[in-house]
Amino acid sequence: xxxxxxxxxxxxxxxxxxxxxxxxxxxxxxxxxxxxxxxxxxxxxxxxxxxxxxxxxxxxxxxxxxxxxxxxxxxxxxxxxxxxxxxxxxxxxxxxxxxxxxxxxxxxxxxxxxxxxxxxxxxxxxxxxxxxxxxxxxxxxxxxxxxxxxxxxxxxxxxxxxxxxxxxxxxxxxxxxxxxxxxxxxxxxxxxxxxxxxxxxxxxxxxxxxxxxxxxxxxxxxxxxxxxxxxxxxxxxxxxxxxxxxxxxxxxxxxxxxxxxxxxxxxxxxxxxxxxxxxxxxxxxxxxxxxxxxxxxxxxxxxxxxxxxxxxxxxxxxxxxxxxxxxxxxxxxxxxxxxxxxxxxxxxxxxxxxxxxxxxxxxxxxxxxxxxxxxxxxxxxxxxxxxxxxxxxxxxxxxxxxxxxxxxxxxxxxxxxxxxxxxxxxxxxxxxxxxxxxxxxxxxxxxxxxxxxxxxxxxxxxxxxxxxxxxxxxxxxxxxxxxxxxxxxxxxxxxxxxxxxxxxxxxxxxxxxxxxxxxxxxxxxxxxxxxxxxxxxxxxxxxxxxxxxxxxxxxxxxxxxxxxxxxxxxxxxxxxxxxxxxxxxxxxxxxxxxxxxxxxxxxxxxxxxxxxxxxxxxxxxxxxxxxxxxxxxxxxxxxxxxxxxxxxxxxxxxxxxxxxxxxxxxxxxxxxxxxxxxxxxxxxxxxxxxxxxxxxxxxxxxxxxxxxxxxxxxxxxxxxxxxxxxxxxxxxx
DNA sequence: CAAGTATTACCG
DNA sequence: GGTAATACTTGA
Numbered sequence: 035x036x037x038x039x040x041x042x043x044x045x046x047x048x049x050x051x052x053x054x055x056x057x058x059x060x061x062x063x064x065x066x067x068x069x070x071x072x073x074x075x076x077x078x079x080x081x082x083x084x085x086x087x088x089x090x091x092x093x094x095x096x097x098x099x100x101x102x103x104x105x106x107x108x109x110x111x112x113x114x115x116x117x118x119x120x121x122x123x124x125x126x127x128x129x130x131x132x133x134x135x136x137x138x139x140x141x142x143x144x145x146x147x148x149x150x151x152x153x154x155x156x157x158x159x160x161x162x163x164x165x166x167x168x169x170x171x172x173x174x175x176x177x178x179x180x181x182x183x184x185x186x187x188x189x190x191x192x193x194x195x196x197x198x199x200x201x202x203x204x205x206x207x208x209x210x211x212x213x214x215x216x217x218x219x220x221x222x223x224x225x226x227x228x229x230x231x232x233x234x235x236x237x238x239x240x241x242x243x244x245x246x247x248x249x250x251x252x253x254x255x256x257x258x259x260x261x262x263x264x265x266x267x268x269x270x271x272x273x274x275x276x277x278x279x280x281x282x283x284x285x286x287x288x289x290x291x292x293x294x295x296x297x298x299x300x301x302x303x304x305x306x307x308x309x310x311x312x313x314x315x316x317x318x319x320x321x322x323x324x325x326x327x328x329x330x331x332x333x334x335x336x337x338x339x340x341x342x343x344x345x346x347x348x349x350x351x352x353x354x355x356x357x358x359x360x361x362x363x364x365x366x367x368x369x370x371x372x373x374x375x376x377x378x379x380x381x382x383x384x385x386x387x388x389x390x391x392x393x394x395x396x397x398x399x400x401x402x403x404x405x406x407x408x409x410x411x412x413x414x415x416x417x418x419x420x421x422x423x424x425x426x427x428x429x430x431x432x433x434x435x436x437x438x439x440x441x442x443x444x445x446x447x448x449x450x451x452x453x454x455x456x457x458x459x460x461x462x463x464x465x466x467x468x469x470x471x472x473x474x475x476x477x478x479x480x481x482x483x484x485x486x487x488x489x490x491x492x493x494x495x496x497x498x499x500x501x502x503x504x505x506x507x508x509x510x511x512x513x514x515x516x517x518x519x520x521x522x523x524x525x526x527x528x529x530x531x532x533x534x535x536x537x538x539x540x541x542x543x544x545x546x547x548x549x550x551x552x553x554x555x556x557x558x559x560x561x562x563x564x565x566x567x568x569x570x571x572x573x574x575x576x577x578x579x580x581x582x583x584x585x586x587x588x589x590x591x592x593x594x595x596x597x598x599x600x601x602x603x604x605x606x607x608x609x610x611x612x613x614x615x616x617x618x619x620x621x622x623x624x625x626x627x628x629x630x631x632x633x634x635x636x637x638x639x640x641x642x643x644x645x646x647x648x649x650x651x652x653x654x655x656x657x658x659x660x661x662x663x664x665x666x667x668x669x670x671x672x673x674x675x676x677x678x679x680x681x682x683x684x685x686x687x688x689x690x691x692x693x694x695x696x697x698x699x700x701x702x703x704x705x706x707x708x709x710x711x712x713x714x715x716x717x718x719x720x721x722x723x724x725x726x727x728x729x730x731x732x733x734x735x736x737x738x739x740x741x742x743x744x745x746x747x748x749x750x751x752x753x754x755x756x757x758x759x760x761x762x763x764x765x766x767x
Numbered sequence: 768c769a770a771g772t773a774t775t776a777c778c779g
Numbered sequence: 780g781g782t783a784a785t786a787c788t789t790g791a
Contacts, residue, residue, distance in 0.1 A: 044779085049780060054779040078778040079782060099779050134780090753775075 040064055041093040042103060044084035046077055047137035047145070051129075051747065054084070055093040057102040064089070070111025070118055072147065074104040083107065083147045085136050087118065112150055117349055120383055127382075129675075129739050129759045130372045138372045139347035141325040152329045153322065155222045157192035158208055160184060163216035175207040180216055190220045193320055233306040235275050242268050245414040249276045252390040252412075253283060253354060258381055260361075260406045261394040263416030264425070265585060265621035269394045270300060272416070273357050274307050276392065281311065281337050285354025289340045290376055292363035296582045298560060300359070301340060308338045315341030315348065343368060343376040346383065353387050356380045360582075361393035361402060362614055367764040375762060377402075396621055396652075397614040400663065403656050404670040426592065426620050426630040428648040432639040440535035441527035441595045446633055447539060453591040454543050454572050458628070460591040461574045462532065463581065463619050465599075467549040468492035469531045470524035473500065473511065477520025482511075486719040495530050496551065505718040532595070533575050540573070548576035581618045589623035590630035597636045601644060604713060605766050606668050609643060610659060617652045667728070669762075673735045675727045676766065677746070678712065679757040680720040690751040691725045697745040704729045704738050713766065720756075726766070 042056045056075055058067060067089060075084040081104065093100070113121070121139060125132040137145050144150060160183040169176035183191070211217045238246060241263075249259055249272070263269045277287040289304070291297055294316040304312055313327040313336035327348075330336040334351030341348065343366055346356075358366070358377045366376040377393065384391035393402055393411070406413040418425070436443040441464060442450070453460050472490045473482040482491045484502035491500035493511060501508045515522055524531070533547045546566050553559040563584055566574055574580065574589070600612025620632045634648070643662070647655035664671045677694055679687045691709035698706055705728045712722035729735035743759060746752060 041779095046778085047780080048778075050778075052779095056779060075779085077781095080778090082781095093779080095779050101779065 038091045040067075040089050040091065041100075042067065042073075042086055043088045043090065043093075044073070044075055044103070045087055045133040045136050046075065046082050046084045047133045048077075049131055049134065051131045051743065053087055053132060055095045055100060056084075057100050059103040059105055062106065066106070066109070068111050069115065070113040071109075072107035072112055072144075072150075074107060074147065076101050076104060083145065085113075085133075087122075087132070107147055108150055112144070113349065116387055120379075120386055121347075123382060123386075124372075124374055124379060126740070127736065128372065128374050128761050129743055130374075135372055138344070141328045142321045143325040144328070148325070150329060152326055152333065152335070155192055155323065155326065156219055157190040157195065157222050158183070158212070158217045159190045159220035160187040161216060161218045163211075163214055167214040168216070169211065169214070173207070173210065175204065176211050179204060179207055180211060183217055190222045192222060192323070232309050233303075235278065235307075236271050238271065238275070239268065241416045242272050245272050245416060246275050246279075248412055248414055249355070249390060249392055250279045253280065253285075254388070255390070256385045256388050257390045258384065258405070258411040259390065259392045259414050260398055260402055260411045261392050261414045261416065262396070262398055262406075263394070264396040264418060265618075267396075267416035267418060269359075269416060270303060273359070273392070273394065274303070276355060276357070277308070277338055280354035281308075283354060285352045286331065286334065286337045286339070286350045287355040287357065288345065288348060288350060288353070288380075289338065289357045290345055290359065290366070290380065291340065291342060292360045292365045292582065294340075294342055295559065296579065296584075299584075304338065304340055311337040313339050315339065315345045317342070346376040346379050353389050355390055355392070356384050357392045357394065359394045362395045362397055362399040363582075364611075364764055367762075369765075370758075373758070373760045373763075375764070378762070397617045398656070400610055400656055400660055401670045404660055407660075426590075426623055426632050428616070428620060428632040428634065430639045430644060430648055431633050431635050432637075433635045434637050434639075439539055441532050442535065442539075442593070443635055446593055446635060449591060449631075449633065450536075450573070450593075451540060454540055458590040459566075459569075459572060459574065459586065459588040460593070461576075461580065461586060461589045461619070461623060462536075462593045462595060463576065463615075464527070464529050464532055464595045465577050466492075466526075466528045466596075467530070467551055467577050468501065468503075468528035469495040469534075470526050470528060472525040473522055474525050475515035475518065475520045476523045478515060478518040480515050480517045480520075482522075486716070487714070488716040489714070492528060493524055494551065495534070504714060507718075527595075529575050529577060536573055536575065543572040544570065545573045545575060546571040548574060548580055550577070550579070553579070578615075581615055581622065584622065586622050590628050592619055592623045592630065592632040594619060594632070594634045597634045597644070598638060601636070601638055601641050606663075606666070607764065607766075613643075613647050613652060613655050613659070616647065667730070671730075673729050673732045674763055675735060675739060676760040676763040677725040677727070677757065678722065678760065679709075679724070679755040680712075680717070680722040681755040682720060683754075684721040684723075686751065686754040687721050687723045690749065690755045690757065691723055693749050693751050694742075694746045695725055697742060697749070698727075699738060699742070702738050703731065703734050724766075 040058055043053045044056055045053050069086050069088055071086045073084050073086060074081055121135055125135040245261055261269055280287045294301060313331055315327055331339050332349040339345060339348050358380050361377050368374050381391050405411045431446060433443040439447050450460055470493045473493050482500050484491050484507055487502055487504045489504055491502050494501055498511055499508050500511050529547055529549050533545055536545055546562055548562055594616060600608045623630045643658055646658045679690050681687045688709055695706045706725055708725040709723045712724050715722055
């Protein structure tokens with residue numbers, strides 16, 4: 035009797051929305067094959083890493099096409115069944131091919147087939163070299179590095195230690211130093227040196243105690259808590275003590291942050307509290323560090339994992355709790371490829387793995403507040419902590435017909451002048467970097483535009499160049515109009531120009547500008563923030579970056595110079611984001627004895643929701659905004675999916691989207707809007723359009739999407755465009 | 768006609 | 780996405 039043939043169903047990292055059937059590898063018993071293992075598979079003409087998803091006695095594929103697996107990578111599964119189920123759910127929910135979903139969730143080394151073993155990390159250690167071959171004046175970087183090693187001759191410093199110390203890309207100088215015998219390669223032994231003294235927990239106030247008790251009581255089962263508390267209300271201490279409870283139960287905790295680079299203080303607080311039990315995942319790590327932390331968490335060797343969006347996929351041997359800090363932050367939504375939302379994945383993961391999830395924010399997303407209102411989440415509020423900064427007073431400044439000094443209205447300039455005279459700091463927020471967003475000919479009206487994007491190019495004074503903020507293209511600024519040789523003028527104001535205006539109007543003020551241009555390079559942001567803290571600046575000027583993470587107790591006057599964009603945007607979420615920004619920026623300033631003032635410059639001081647925000651606070655704003663969303667049937671009262679497409683030729687794009695729309699099932703309770711031009715209709719030489727699907731019911735939308743996209747994929751017009759589907763889009767652009 | 772390049776098909 | 784076969788340019 036011949037035993038029935040077994041078929042392996044395997045995911046491969048490819049944009050194809052299906053799995054592939056293979057024959058078992060020769061010489062491997064069926065019992066050795068388990069879902070979750072990686073294996074080498076022949077794929078087309080290549081050899082690729084595949085992930086075994088299942089085994090069965092049937093396949094729809096013709097026997098002639100089947101090939102045997104070439105070999106196993108993992109003897110035991112890399113993922114548990116529960117983890118695979120989460121990945122399959124994500125693939126289905128976000129309508130992204132399973133192979134790519136798995137690939138984006140794996141650290142690069144494992145994605146490329148490296149064995150799942152925790153490797154020793156290597157670094158460099160001081161060695162007494164030949165004094166005659168000491169790096170001299172010609173090798174300043176080597177000398178700098180050598181000085182660092184000499185300070186701690188016993189220490190083994192890894193690439194990430196060095197980059198933390200401000201030495202990036204020092205591979206070359208290190209090799210040279212090693213060549214001269216001044217340092218040598220050395221293994222880092224696991225628990226490095228003696229663990230520093232760990233900080234002890236701080237006493238909690240009543241509200242923090244209530245929150246901690248609610249979270250603790252829910253350990254061991256699924257529950258989502260919305261921890262709603264302004265800056266300085268002590269959210270972090272609640273996180274820290276909840277995590278400590280999880281560790282005491284022998285379990286692990288996962289903490290997600292929007293951007294680690296912007297919140298070094300928070301990371302350090304976790305380090306001080308948990309020492310070597312903490313693993314941090316961030317973009318500055320080498321692939322090998324990243325894979326090691328991931329594998330350590332999976333093996334239960336690391337108990338607390340702190341990371342950004344992609345850390346939500348880190349496997350945990352004994353998962354106990356997930357925390358999503360600043361849950362409203364847009365960076366949790368991946369904006370290309372596999373467009374998942376880490377906060378929503380965290381909640382689904384908590385649900386499936388039976389663990390509580392804590393969403394923390396001073397300005398929760400409207401979706402999250404709605405879920406709390408519906409009692410799907412526990413709403414935990416932390417009021418202002420006694421003795422900490424009081425909320426600053428918020429003023430809406432009507433700048434209609436005002437005399438302007440650049441981006442600053444006359445009245446506000448006077449406030450800045452007074453604040454400066456009083457010896458206090460001010461913070462100005464303008465979400466546009468560069469000098470001026472438009473360069474125009476005063477004689478003929480010609481504008482400097484990006485050829486590929488049809489948007490105006492921003493003038494950067496520092497570099498004396500024009501840059502397109504959409505595609506990154508740069509070119510020198512012409513001195514005269516290329517059409518008529520007329521005079522060129524700068525129109526509009528960016529942070530660079532704002533800095534210049536301030537320097538002219540307030541010549542005594544010391545100004546620090548913080549944006550992507552001024553903080554290029556590692557450590558620069560921290561250095562600038564430090565000097566701002568140390569009182570080296572009277573006025574801080576910056577973009578979005580200023581609103582995140584850092585608190586400036588010395589600041590008593592905050593200006594949001596351009597609020598109008600958020601009031602009347604085509605994106606329905608713009609107002610929510612503006613409100614969050616206003617509250618977040620306000621929270622950056624002030625101290626107990628001087629709560630400070632926030633000024634919002636606008637041409638629309640009568641805007642009802644803006645008034646609600648400034649007069650009654652974020653909670654009242656959110657409720658009013660939710661009522662508006664309900665009337666307009668927008669999320670969270672409806673569910674959206676966005677089909678985007680781009681191609682060099684507009685007609686290919688519109689033809690594809692029209693055909694896609696026509697593939698939608700009739701009478702389905704899903705409404706298609708479009709195709710319409712994308713908010714940025716041209717980018718990098720591509721024409722972009724989109725088709726928005728709206729449904730009143732989430733399961734309805736989900737059911738339709740799968741079959742629909744299969745049809746869409748079959749369209750011949752789909753091959754002439756680049757298309758993608760975005761489920762729960764955050765930005766309709 | 769060779770060489771370069773856009774288009775298409777396919778991956779088990 | 781990657782690869783390769785095919786169809787279709789271009790230039791001596």
